[in-house]
Amino acid sequence: MTHTPAEPTEIIGSSGEQTEVIDAPPGGPGHRSGVLAAVARAPFRLRTWKELGYLILSFVLGCVAVCYLFFGFGGGLYASIFLVGIPLLAVILLGGRVWGRIYRSLGGELLGIRVEAPPAFVRGPGLLGFLKSAFTDRVSWRAALFLLAQSVLGVVVGYVVLVVTAMVAFTAISPIPWLLFDPVQIDESGVERHSLVQFGSFYVDTWPRALAMSGIGIALCFALPWLIRGVCWVHGMLITHLLAATPRDRQLAELRASRKAAVDDAAATLRRVERDLHDGTQARLVTIAMALGRAEERLAAGGDPGDLVAEARAGAKEALTELRELVRGIHPPALELGLGPALETLAARCAVPVELRVHLPRRPSPAIEAIAYFSVAELLTNVVKHARATEVTVTVSPEGPRSLAIAVRDNGIGGAHPSGAGAAGGSGLAGLAARAQAVDGTLTVDSPAGGPTVVTMVLPMAGPQ
Numbered sequence: 001m002t003h004t005p006a007e008p009t010e011i012i013g014s015s016g017e018q019t020e021v022i023d024a025p026p027g028g029p030g031h032r033s034g035v036l037a038a039v040a041r042a043p044f045r046l047r048t049w050k051e052l053g054y055l056i057l058s059f060v061l062g063c064v065a066v067c068y069l070f071f072g073f074g075g076g077l078y079a080s081i082f083l084v085g086i087p088l089l090a091v092i093l094l095g096g097r098v099w100g101r102i103y104r105s106l107g108g109e110l111l112g113i114r115v116e117a118p119p120a121f122v123r124g125p126g127l128l129g130f131l132k133s134a135f136t137d138r139v140s141w142r143a144a145l146f147l148l149a150q151s152v153l154g155v156v157v158g159y160v161v162l163v164v165t166a167m168v169a170f171t172a173i174s175p176i177p178w179l180l181f182d183p184v185q186i187d188e189s190g191v192e193r194h195s196l197v198q199f200g201s202f203y204v205d206t207w208p209r210a211l212a213m214s215g216i217g218i219a220l221c222f223a224l225p226w227l228i229r230g231v232c233w234v235h236g237m238l239i240t241h242l243l244a245a246t247p248r249d250r251q252l253a254e255l256r257a258s259r260k261a262a263v264d265d266a267a268a269t270l271r272r273v274e275r276d277l278h279d280g281t282q283a284r285l286v287t288i289a290m291a292l293g294r295a296e297e298r299l300a301a302g303g304d305p306g307d308l309v310a311e312a313r314a315g316a317k318e319a320l321t322e323l324r325e326l327v328r329g330i331h332p333p334a335l336e337l338g339l340g341p342a343l344e345t346l347a348a349r350c351a352v353p354v355e356l357r358v359h360l361p362r363r364p365s366p367a368i369e370a371i372a373y374f375s376v377a378e379l380l381t382n383v384v385k386h387a388r389a390t391e392v393t394v395t396v397s398p399e400g401p402r403s404l405a406i407a408v409r410d411n412g413i414g415g416a417h418p419s420g421a422g423a424a425g426g427s428g429l430a431g432l433a434a435r436a437q438a439v440d441g442t443l444t445v446d447s448p449a450g451g452p453t454v455v456t457m458v459l460p461m462a463g464p465q
Contacts, residue, residue, distance in 0.1 A: 062154030096143030171217025387412025
């Protein structure tokens with residue numbers, strides 16, 4: 001069996017720097033050379049100096065945080081005897097959010113750990129509502145726990161690491177102050193020694209000893225970055241687990257956004273129905289009533305009201321047609337037969353030739369069918385208006401056991417954007433994305449300039465859980 005030497009691979013780490021990964025068998029020559037190269041470069045890398053800067057700032061902020069916790073919570077607890085301290089405690093607790101913002105910013109800039117901020121504080125009405133919201137704010141309590149951990153990690157451990165760093169740096173450059181300042185120490189025999197450091201009866205008072213001590217310090221300089229990196233790794237874990245948004249926070253934010261999108265979509269639908277009834281059907285019924293009124297007058301005068309009755313009958317038929325279209329816009333009758341037949345009616349009415357491919361082992365819920373139908377209808381309308389396409393393909397297929405995927409592909413000019421603005425401008429994709437998100441779905445857009453455009457919507461078969 002033979003082994004071929006592997007090439008080193010460059011990857012991008014979380015700090016934004018390139019990290020060389022040696023893909024070689026453990027213990028092989030490539031592995032050993034990769035480790036030695038990483039150790040040799042460590043003191044000179046920007047990452048090391050950023051992490052050292054973070055430890056210095058964390059030590060200073062940690063000292064301030066200890067005072068904040070002691071005087072803030074201590075003073076608030078003492079003042080709560082007089083009831084004044086209860087609002088003060090609430091404000092001090094909410095101040096943890098500010099501390100969290102500071103540490104998240106430092107972690108992102110110096111450690112390369114960029115985390116999602118937790119949701120903003122939602123205040124209840126009145127003083128009691130504010131106090132209840134403050135004392136039940138999980139983000140503030142987690143930030144207070146982070147500050148408590150910083151009193152140990154940032155202050156105590158940080159102080160030890162900074163002292164070790166200073167000692168190693170001083171040891172590495174010790175021949176310089178030994179030569180410049182000519183330090184003198186007197187040994188137990190009363191003899192003056194030109195020594196900067198002594199270890200018991202051992203004095204560093206000759207050039208060989210001074211250079212040997214400097215060599216030890218230089219060697220430690222190559223090991224020191226790994227100590228700094230380990231401590232910063234613990235800092236990053238605290239930031240990630242205590243200051244970032246939790247899955248529950250993200251779910252609540254998504255639910256709020258979904259609820260807002262659903263409310264906005266319902267309001268827009270209601271306004272559209274009201275406008276269509278007012279401008280179309282209502283005006284048509286008024287015309288019918290006026291025609292019947294004139295026919296009644298003509299009949300009373302002994303005339304022939306046949307043409308007016310025919311006009312009223314034609315108006316009634318047109319009103320019925322408009323009502324059918326209006327009902328189809330609320331809930332298409334074709335959906336009673338399933339999503340496939342409903343999409344066939346859309347494809348038949350589209351001005352651009354549509355190839356429809358539907359494969360669904362089972363029917364989705366009615367709400368999902370309606371969202372899928374109206375989404376495809378809007379996407380086909382966008383293609384007709386903006387894409388300059390000559391053919392469209394609509395594919396509906398399962399996406400796992402609990403989801404379905406709807407892909408609309410056209411050979412148009414492309415340039416569509418999820419924000420709703422693109423080459424075509426106002427494509428409504430943002431509204432479709434909000435509609436999908438309202439049921440825990442997703443919308444992705446692949447539309448390079450020049451086309452083709454592929455819009456894929458993934459929806460749960462049974463609706464949001």
